Amino acid sequence: MTTTCDAPCGATRDALLNQKGGVAKSTTTLHLGGALAAAGRRTLLVDLDPQANLSQFLGLPQHDHDNGPTLPQAMLHHPDDRDYALSLVRKHSENLYAIPASFDMFTLPRDLHASRSNEDRLTWVLEHLDDLFDHVLVDCRPGLDIDTDNVLHWAHSVLVPVELDTSSIEALKLLIAQIQTLAQDTRRTPPTYRGLVINRIPKGDPTLLDRQVRQAFHDLPIPVVGEVRMRDSLVRAKEKGMTIQQYDPNGDAATMYHSMAVQAGFLEATP
């Protein structure tokens, strides 16, 4: 069984990660994935959050751990089984695929703690799918535990959604420290930072604090690859199980996510 590629191979592997809740990790995964799919890239979105918000945003039912395959079952009991991994994948729309969440993700950290080689399990499962997709994005739950360590071992890069508040800066420092500590403890190369995405920027003129926090993010050595304003169309799109590119392809929100895909280095800029 191989564990990792030394250099990026097959699909790009990105974790949408921030232990702070409600900073638009799932929203970014959905619409960034939508932008990639709309550009013709075969894209897989993985919902690793037992809250299952991304699965709901996509209009996909959760996997039922009593009757069918689930990602935790694959990680814990079938990591060598490519067909099992393939059976987890659902098609959402052209070029856009997903592995939905399942209830057994609630107990995944506890179950992983009781397993051997427990930080490589996600890699073993998802690497079966590497050659089928151009991009794989994993939407993480808020929190830092062994399931997140699995994501960090699998990922080549990390995209960090943040919000315009001072607690987001503190949360980001904690995340950076966690990634560094994990790399030191395991003597592995940590994933690179693809960038920060500043989300839910309020409508209207920014306050002084908004401007200061925004500047603080721009002053960090991690590039800001997207700035997304509050948009009702994003809420309506998820209520219909659609990406913003499908719901309102000509609106400015779709443009924001396409630009993010370019800034983050997934897509070439169109002349």
Ligand SMILES: Nc1ncnc2c1ncn2[C@@H]1O[C@H](COP(=O)(O)OP(=O)(O)OP(=O)(O)O)[C@@H](O)[C@H]1O
């Ligand atoms: N730009 C935006 N405009 C309007 N609403 C937004 C925007 N971005 C996110 N939201 C809304 O904010 C809420 C939180 O977003 P989301 O669920 O993506 O955050 P999260 O970081 O994934 O949360 P959690 O930590 O619970 O997983 C959702 O209701 C989402 O629809």
Ligand SMILES: [Mg+2]
């Ligand atoms: Mg979420």
